[in-house]
Amino acid sequence: MKRTQSSDALLEVQNLAVEFRRSEDIVHAVNGISFSVERGKVLGIVGESGSGKSVAMMSVIGLLRSNGTIKSGSALFEGKDLLRMSQRQLRHIRGRQIGVIFQDPMTSLNPYMRVGDQIMEVMLEHHYGTTKQAFDRTISLLTELGISEPRKRFRNYPHEFSGGMRQRIMIAMAMACEPDLIIADEPTTALDATVQMQILDLLKRVQKQRNMSIVMITHDFGVATNFCHKILVLYAGQVMEVADTRTFISNPAHPYTRGLRNSVIELGQRGRKLEAIPGMTPTLTSPPTSCSFADRCPLVSDQCRVELPKLREIGEGHLVSCHRAEEVISHGY
Amino acid sequence: MSSIVQGAQVRRRPNSQSKQAWNRFKKNYFAVFGLAWVVLFIIVGIIGPWVAPYSYSATDFLNVNQPPSALHIMGTDQLGHDLFSEILYSIRYALEIAFGATLVSFFIGVALGLWAGMKGGIIDTIIMRLVDFMMAFPAFFFDLILVVKFGRGMGPILLAIGVVGWSGYARLIRSLVLGLRQGDMVEAATCLGASPLRVARLYLLPNVLSSMLVSLAFGIPNDLIAQAGLSVVGMGLAPPMPSFGNLVAQAGSMVLGYPWMMYFPAGVFALTLLSFLFVADGMNDALNPKGGY
Amino acid sequence: MATELLQVEDVSKRFRVRGRTLHAVEKVSFKLSPGKTLGLVGESGSGKSTLGRLALRLLGVDEGRVLFQGRDITQLSNKQLRPLRKDMQMIFQDPQASLNARMTVGRAIEEGLIIHGIGSKSDRKERVYRVLERVGLPFEASYAYPHELSGGQLQRVGIARALAVGPKLVVCDEPVSALDVSIQIQVINLLQELQQELGLAYIFIAHNLAVVEYLSDEIAVLYLGNVVEQAPAEELFKKPSHPYTQTLMKSVLKIPEPGSEEQSLSHIQGEIPSPFSPPSGCSFHPRCPFAEDICKRKKPEPHMVGTGHLVACHLAN
16 A cells, blocks of 8 residues: 655554454454544544444554454554553553543443542553642643533542533543543443534544544544544445545545445435445454455445455545445446 | 345354353363363262272271272271272262252242242342341351251251252342343333243243353352361261261361371362362353353 | 324323432323324433333333223233234334343244234244345344344344234334444334335334434424424424424534534533433423523423424423
8 A cells, every 4th residue: 555654643553453363263353454643633433333443443552352463563653653562551651642532431430439539540640740730630621621610520429420421521531641642432422412412522622722633433424524534434344445524525435435424314304215235244254355345335346356455545645445436436326 | 125134144053052052161171171070970979889899887997097008099097997988978978968958059049039030029028138137147057057956967967058058049040030020121022912921931031041050050069068067067967977078077187197088088079179160160151151252 | 083093191100219209201192193103202311212111001101091092001901911912012222132042033033923822833934934034134044043143133133023913003212223324224224114014103212313303204302201392203304493302403413515614513501400300390491592581480381383293392482
């Protein structure tokens, strides 16, 4: 793959491949993906379950499950390869330079610890200021993240908060040490629609104010197109398409991307026939040798079934791995 | 037609569920080793008394405290009993008490637990308070009282251990049933028109069975220990009937001079307990596999 | 009157949880004709799932009554109710949890037929294969256990099980929200086709207004156990009259138009209050951008603002 080394890349992942051992076979969850996260930008990683979107990011920050192995790749973060680091070194980076937000704040927060202490803990762990400074910073973070009466709420336990408020606490923890990068793994999926919007707005605001980078892992096309600068579509552990959001909306070049886009139900579509993508997402038990989407693709040709499409550039910063991308753009389907 | 799921994508089930569980069990070497020992233990328990070279009560005062030899492969104790024969008999009694007592507690526990979980309300409250009482009361102490009251024979000890040990099973079954009863599965069955009895038989029981078997397997070593414990304080099977507890207790005072008296019974007993635990653990992994990769 | 399949009249349901009372559903009424779909939409704690279960009498009502084909089912004993079950079925959010892990898929679908004594053994097998094929699964699937199928396939099994007994009413409780995006559309299309073929009536429960709007003839919007707005789908979409409905509509994420300006996504402050201690007056007033004094004091009664369009808001007219 041709790739220009962009000078403002904060995280540069190259050729990452991850496998999982199962009782009878091996699942090829991530199959050689490359992408970069630019400073001050939001990258959306979009995919369905089993696409490898979470696995890819979690292996980059050393949170891979024990039956998983990183087979190849590098992940340069500020010039250092995260995949070559020990857990000890990674612990130093996680929370300090890379913050993480998970889908379900209730299971990621310690139920027996006051939320304020949990936020302070992150800073103290990484020697980010004195206890006094950590406390002041916690209060100002809580205020900034829209939690009223922060001094009182500092002393509450996670179960005393609503779902949206808990997610704000998680964001505060992720932001505690002013990291350069935040990885958000489906941060709004478990929330009610109205609250989801609040959290997205909030994340967007702090991202802009602090010029942070965010990697937003989501299955929701709506979230990705409204929140991210650049979008990466994963399918069966491979990059299907990468483009900035504008290109993505106006000119999706991969049939899978088009299918996903048509799968978003918007208001006012009563009576319109919805175009479903037939079939189901594959679980790869051997490395792909042809296009993984071929079985579900409306444009499938003989070539697709025998030749693995390369990720190629069809426009500025617009990469797609489909033999027939040009036809997709010119004709739609 | 909206969409077709290709037939090839539905994996044909290679084997029945029990076969799959056995395949998982086989991969756990500790469990397989444990199972082999347990099977040997059971076989010896059945045929032991017939193959034992001496009677457990045959005293031979000319050959007391003998070290292992060709005649007495595990040596003799201070009364000249052949230790090997004593261990063979111990295995038989341990087996009877362990399986018997465990089954007694198991049936009491399953019946009460199912009843409490299905019915709820006042019946649940009464049964669970009874469980609390049984758990709060030191089981070993309760065993002692029952043995003192009813004697040190095989039957009374079996019942004493059995009657005392049901509370754990009851609690487990009840919590399992309760969890299932409030879940979607039972609601779906009710929605299809299934009667409560049908729900219990086809939905609840099959789903708690594997956990029940595992807890049963974990219960056996517990009861073995309880039995041995009774012997150690002199309340187990009345001598001269041998039991692991008796043998170990006796050997305790002689261990400095005649260590084999301790090594053999304690070794066999420990290995047996460990084997049961390995088997139980293996069953747990085999019967309740966690999905996904 | 006789044309209504289901009439729900002023039903209320309360739960007692550790000495506190939760008003899950309060005085809700609706009617459903054969072949039609009623959508219930709301966020967590709105009582939409409880309402669906009340309609099937999987839960007993505390007040009001439910008429199924003109017959009051609230007073029937469980035993009297059982034969009626084949006419009213349910599809669950999590198909894996709703299926018995120790029962093959074929057996699970056959279960309803056995319970209601439908057909001989070979008839039943035949029928299981037919219904499996209809929901888009090969007949081999009937030999599989639930854990061997994917989420989308399992939801098809859930649909097949509900349909095998030939129901007239199906309550679909968030049937697609646990599925992948591409599979959601498959299932929605399938549900719609089946409705047309078999003349089913649906109660479709979801938190996503766009999905509900797509599928329903009539929609009831719930907030903390109360219906705040109820109207035919097109009417509701054209003229949303309750501030909460308007908010929900804005909370459906649209893919932005190419070249459009970036906009703020959020349109409302605060979160849903605890259903144990709902706010006074109109339960929506603490979050309502238009709230006035009366909203805090007086609970708004539902009133008509158009043909079949009910709104419970002091300010809507």
